Amino acid sequence: MRIGYVVATATPFEFVATLDPERPVSLYDYVVVDHVELDNASGELVNVSLLGQIVKLYRDPYSVKRDLPLYTVIQEVSSNILEVQIAKVKVLGYVLNGELRQPKQPPRIGSPVYLAENEQIAELFKVENGLCVGKLASRDVAVCLDINGIRRHLAVIAATGSGKTWFSVVLIEELLRRGAKIVVIDPHGEYVAIKDSIHRLGPFTARVVKVSKHHVGDLMYKIGVLDSDPEALANAAGVPPGAKKIRYAIYLAWSYAKKVRKATGEKVGLAFMKRVLYTAMRGENALQKLFQQYKGINDGAHKAEGDFPLSDLKQLAAKDRHAIFSALTYLKKLSRLGVFSSRSTPLSKLLGDITIINLAGVNEEVQDYVVSHLVNRLFQARVNHVRGLKGYQLPWPIVLFVEEAHRFAPPKALRKTRSYEALSRVASEGRKFGAYLVIISQRPSKVDPDIISQCQSQVIMRIVNPKDQEAVRESSELLAQEFLENLPGLDVGEAVVLGPIVKLPVVIKVRDRVLEYGGSDIDLTTAWKVDKTADVAQMWRRIFNSPPPPSVMLSASRMRLLHKKREGNKIVIKLLDGDREVDVVIEGGSPRCSVCGVGKPCSHVYKALEEALEVV
Incomplete structure (x- = not known):
């Protein structure tokens, strides 16, 4: 279907077309122009269909200068103003021998512009074993x-x-x-x-x-605390960057735990680090006893791996127990998270x-x-x-x-x-x-x-x-x-x-999805909807001088509303209970059920009171 003509700025990459204002065309839609290109393989000129996409679309009055007519003038001649629809088209290329090629020549001024067929567009985006996530915004392709x-x-x-x-x-x-x-x-x-x-x-x-x-x-x-580094642990625990003594206490506990694991093969982790700091809180003697349990990890074959600074931990325990106490507090915080363990x-x-x-x-x-x-x-x-x-x-x-x-x-x-x-x-x-x-x-x-x-x-x-x-x-x-x-x-x-x-x-x-996800926006109409249960219970008490029985509420939940309306000062509600239709009339605050009678505390009345709250 012809929809316009090439009129200006024709290059191998884009052109401007004037379109029929009576034929609505969508932004991002696809068009075709008859074109002649040189086939390098054969050396001959070939007729091809040059495919383009509309990337800008606007309408203008024809030959109206910058000083537009006054409103009163426009009002008189508006039906006679000539309107032009202009489209900027990005050239996509042409298909020759199954390949998409780029043109070397621009389309000729005055060439007809046609709306591309769905089959031409589908061929352009054809992919074997592709991920089919949707369709064109402008076409059902x-x-x-x-x-x-x-x-x-x-x-x-x-x-x-x-x-x-x-x-x-x-x-x-x-x-x-x-x-x-x-x-x-x-x-x-x-x-x-x-x-x-x-x-x-x-x-x-x-x-x-x-x-x-x-x-x-x-x-x-689970993350093994010894699989990473103590600075990262301190950051995860929330230790302030400037709290150097607290961070150093964590580093010492971590280093000793890593030494013990390497020397003994024990699955030590966060619990052992806390044990080291807790022992340090009790003083140098208690700390020395702990070291004695793992005597030799800084001797012999393990010495070549670097000595653990036992004296630094003892010194910290003797002079700055507050730093050790704070470090222990932060490690307890990590424990509560449940992420950190002896192994990943x-x-x-x-x-x-x-x-x-x-x-x-x-x-x-x-x-x-x-x-x-x-x-x-x-x-x-x-x-x-x-x-x-x-x-x-x-x-x-x-x-x-x-x-x-x-x-x-x-x-x-x-x-x-x-x-x-x-x-x-x-x-x-x-x-x-x-x-x-x-x-x-x-x-x-x-x-x-x-x-x-x-x-x-x-x-x-x-x-x-x-x-x-x-x-x-x-x-x-x-x-x-x-x-x-x-x-x-x-x-x-x-x-x-x-x-x-x-x-x-x-x-x-x-396209529509199959799987569910929880990222959609909250429906405020639903989220802020008034809970009717409390209001219905209050109305029920006022009518029957007792709370609604659970069996009545359960039976009411199985019913379906057919219709409801207000007639003067009374509300008429029709319900479907199983395969039976039930009418409930509420007039002057007194309910009347077509099945159970006047003033009966039945499930039909409870359902009717629920619906009556929303009658406008």
Whole structure:
């Protein structure tokens, strides 16, 4: 169908067309222009269909100068003003011998512009075994992403409420169907609901690993305190950076515990560190007795590994018991979290087809510690497998979803996190070892630009904040200025997709999801709805001088309202009780049931009182 003509600024990359104002065309829709190109293989001119996408659309009055007519003039001649519809079209290329090629010549001025057929567009985005996440925003044409594009990492960026978590869940569904193994870093427990709905997708295993014992999870994630360093422990415990004596006390307890484990093989951990500090609180003699139990760890073969400063701990115990007491208090705080143990939870127990790391319930320091610890272990397990090294080997590539990525990988100048180093390593080296990132954030300006720039594929949904728009522009070489300008105008669930994951930048509408998640906004109408139970009970007491029996309330809950209305000073309510219709009339505060009679405390009356509260 012809919709316009090429009129200006025709280059091999874009052109301006005038469109029929009576034929509505959507932004991001696809058009075709008849074109002639030189086939390099044959050396002959060939007729091709040049495909383009509308990236800007506006209407203007024809030949009206800057000084527009007054309102009174317009009112008289408005029906006679000539209107033109102008479209800026980005040239996508033409298909020749099954390949998408870029034109070397611009389309001719005056060439007819046609609306592209669905089959032409579908051929353009055809992908074998793709990730089918939705359809074109302008057409009912499915769009499937190239699964191999995940190897270059992916960033999902959107303002709050634009649908980024929805898209992430849809992407998880598609990856699971293709056999991927997924780990989700979930700061708020939004993805936990996936476990209860995974059966809808197929026979997949979903595991929820919790960090706080008070939250939902199949098992706890445990970190061996001696597998890391004492500075990180102090940070996780909340020790102020300037509290050097407290930090040194933790370091001494940690160092001695590590010496003991190495010398004896005992599974010592946080409990042993607390024991060391508690003993130090009791004085130098008590501390000496503890040392005697592990006599020899600084002698002989172990001396070459570095002597433990026993004298420093004794000196601290003698001169600054307050620092030891404070350190002990902080370690008790770590114990209550339940995360730290004598040894880390084996990766083999954690991983299923999808593993959700539920970080809800702990502070950001602990979340940072856990993410750093887990990501490093996963990456090293992949390195071990690829290079045949000792240690736990992860035999299949893994996709790591990082929700709220700005928490864990902020710009280095803004804040330093432990998890930044782990995520940066995966971003720069992960593709060689089969460890891939999906970075998800509503604030791209607060995610480290080095990490975001490593995500060569991007899914960008509605963004309003100018700083975030600028961060997106700087991180993406493929995002055209027209797409950037239109980001605030995207509807919820619409996204610009670009990078190796698609053949060409495309605007999609995300499909419906199968799996559940808990990240949707709260419905305030429901959340603030008045609890009718107390009001109905009060009305019941006023009528029958006694509380409503539980059996009456239970029977009422099984009934269904057919209709209700107000007639003067009385309310008429029709109910369905099983297969029987029941009428209840409430007049002057006195109920009358068509089945049970006047003034009877029946379940029909209770249900009618519930409904009467909402009659306008």
